[in-house]
Amino acid sequence: MPGKADLEDLYAATAQAAALLNITxxxxxxxxxxxxxxxxxxxxxVFNTVTSRGRVGGLSFDFGTAPDAGDPYARALAHGLADETDxxxxxxxxxIQARFSLMAFGVDYEITRGFNKAYAFFPLSDLKSLAELADIPSMPHGLSEQIPTFIEFGLDDKVSAVAIDYTRRTWNVYFNGLSAEHVERKAVVAMLREFGLPEPSEHLLDFAQTSAGLYPTLGxxxxxIERISFSTRSTDPQALPARIEPKLGTFAANAPYAYEGDRILVYAAALSSSEEYYKLASYYRMNSAAHLRVRSVS
Structure with missing residues (x-):
């Protein structure tokens, strides 16, 4: 349980990370x-940022919560960080929690806009199938409609997390533990075409082949499928794809972190109907479970 001094440390580290991106x-x-x-x-x-159309789009302070803490959205409501909805x-x-064991919940808090997104993580030893998720009454119907396509590309039983963006009313399903075959060039192109997304750039295709996870976004x-993102773990601050906003390079090389060894980074490339863009997550604090999780979800 963080004490007052620890909260001060978290705030100071967040302010330091934000300053690298010229964000207040x-x-x-x-x-x-x-x-x-x-x-x-x-x-x-985790400190998490996105670049879109050549601009840094903000900074999120992300953190985990134990499953027994309950749905993060309920706590956000109780503390006035979110609005109630029916x-x-x-x-x-x-x-989801009533049916399955969870490894953790997660919160994405955008430092200038507020409570943004939450995650439910399944144990890495117990990834879920699409059919199991589709059977949940409150699961969006779009999942069932996309199951044949997900299965076609070998993604049926590789679900490690579900995320909800409460601000945008979108959600993600995270597929992890991907093999080289899943992200082989022709497979990625075929998948994107099947989802009705535009042809990716060579830079995005090169990046996708390094990925161990992908996650589509649906309304x-x-x-x-509104967009699809591919993610990969690295300790190399120079591993960003070409033509990326220089501030991200500065952030990758200098973001604060509080554990031994190299700074852990997770890069993601996203493709929507209108653009390609890139995301960067820098881990500020880790634990043993996080070292496992970072391989699979970002």
Whole structure:
């Protein structure tokens, strides 16, 4: 359980990370989240940023919570960090936890906009099948409609997490433990075409072949794949694909971290109907479970 001094350390590290991207980190925005989750914050703690159309799009402070802490959205509601809704988005995580054991929950808190996204992580030894998830009453119907395509590309039983973006009313299903065959060039091109996404650049295809995980994004009330992201772990701050915003390189080389060894980074490349863009996560704190998880989810 983080104490007051520990929260001060977390705030200071977040402010340091934000300064690398010329983003303002205010106590007014951060402290409500830190105190709301103070007694349940667990490692890993991650700083996460996105570049889109040549610009850095913000910085998120991400952290884990233990399964017995319950749905992070409920805590966010209780502390005034989110608004109540009667939409089925409200019940998905509680329905998932009622059926399956979870390794952890996770929270994505955007430091200038607030509570943004939450994750439910399955144990790496017990990845879920698409059929198991589709059987959950509150699961968006788009999953069932896309199952044949996911199976066609060998992704049926490789689900390691589900995430909900409450702000945008979108959700993700994370596939991990991918082999070289899953991300082979022709397979990636065929998959993207099947999902109705545009032809990727050579840079994105090169990057995808290094990936061990991928995650599509769907709208809550649609089966359309809005975008797909490929992710890979690295300790190399120079591993960013070409033509990326220089601030990301600076961030990758200098983001604060509090564990031994090299800084752990996770890069992701995303393709939507309108653009390609890149994401970068830098792990600030780790634990043994996080070292395993970072191989599979970002």
């Amino acid at each position: 980190c205010s106590r007014e925005k951060m402290w409500p989240a830190l105190t709301a989750f103070q007694d349940v914050i667990t490692d890993p703690i 939409h089925s988005i409200r019940s998905l995580f509680s329905d 809550w009330d649609s089966s359309k």
